[in-house]
Amino acid sequence: MTTRLFGFAGGDAGRWQVLSMNTLAGEPLATARAIDVLEGDTCQTQARRWVLRGITSNERYVTREEKENLVAKQQGLGRPQSTCAAMIPLRKSVDWWALTQDERRKIFEDQSRHIAIGMNYLPAIARRLHHCRDLGPDEPFDFITWFEFAEADMAAFDEMLKALRASPEWQYVDREMDIRLRLA
Numbered sequence: 001m002t003t004r005l006f007g008f009a010g011g012d013a014g015r016w017q018v019l020s021m022n023t024l025a026g027e028p029l030a031t032a033r034a035i036d037v038l039e040g041d042t043c044q045t046q047a048r049r050w051v052l053r054g055i056t057s058n059e060r061y062v063t064r065e066e067k068e069n070l071v072a073k074q075q076g077l078g079r080p081q082s083t084c085a086a087m088i089p090l091r092k093s094v095d096w097w098a099l100t101q102d103e104r105r106k107i108f109e110d111q112s113r114h115i116a117i118g119m120n121y122l123p124a125i126a127r128r129l130h131h132c133r134d135l136g137p138d139e140p141f142d143f144i145t146w147f148e149f150a151e152a153d154m155a156a157f158d159e160m161l162k163a164l165r166a167s168p169e170w171q172y173v174d175r176e177m178d179i180r181l182r183l184a
């Protein structure tokens with residue numbers, strides 16, 4: 001099945017074993033021992049502590065040139081060497097959403113270099129961005145970001161996160177969890 005909608009289910013058992021759950025901003029999520037990524041509009045919430053929903057969408061920020069560079073360098077999820085993952089749900093502030101698209105792009109790329117920084121870590125890091133904000137009024141996060149990489153690339157992943165979190169874009173992040181995972 002090809003789907004754009006995904007559920008991220010935290011519970012006692014699942015495909016991805018939780019190594020750590022850190023709250024960087026805002027309310028924490030309840031502790032889970034494992035996470036499953038569910039495809040489609042699933043109701044498999046039994047025996048789960050929580051399920052976050054997100055949907056892949058059209059791009060908002062990339063220029064044609066950036067897109068071509070990304071496509072040439074990036075690799076997909078599910079590579080055999082990708083035994084580690086990070087799930088980082090994020091919410092941005094009212095101030096962010098009050099900006100216009102051109103103002104957001106200026107902060108996102110001209111000031112923060114989000115794409116330029118991220119490009120340096122391709123193809124080692126594979127990623128999928130899910131939007132939650134327009135799924136309904138009660139979604140706890142605006143985005144669920146999902147990354148997969150080999151154990152050997154964990155330090156590089158942490159270095160990238162440090163650079164992104166120090167950027168002006170992150171001044172607009174008001175809820176953020178960092179969940180690290182390993183294939184169970």
Ligand code: HEM
Nearest residue numbers: 058059060061062088090115118119121125127143145161
């Ligand atoms: C592998 C490195 C990365 C690359 C290549 C990358 C690339 C991108 C690109 C191209 C976009 C824009 C998509 C669009 O045009 O709509 C984007 C958006 C985004 N990325 Fe990254 N990224 C990386 C790492 C990260 C990390 C580590 C995080 C979280 C900690 C993150 C969080 C986000 C979020 C939340 C958005 C949506 C921003 C918004 O719409 O306001 N990215 N990323």
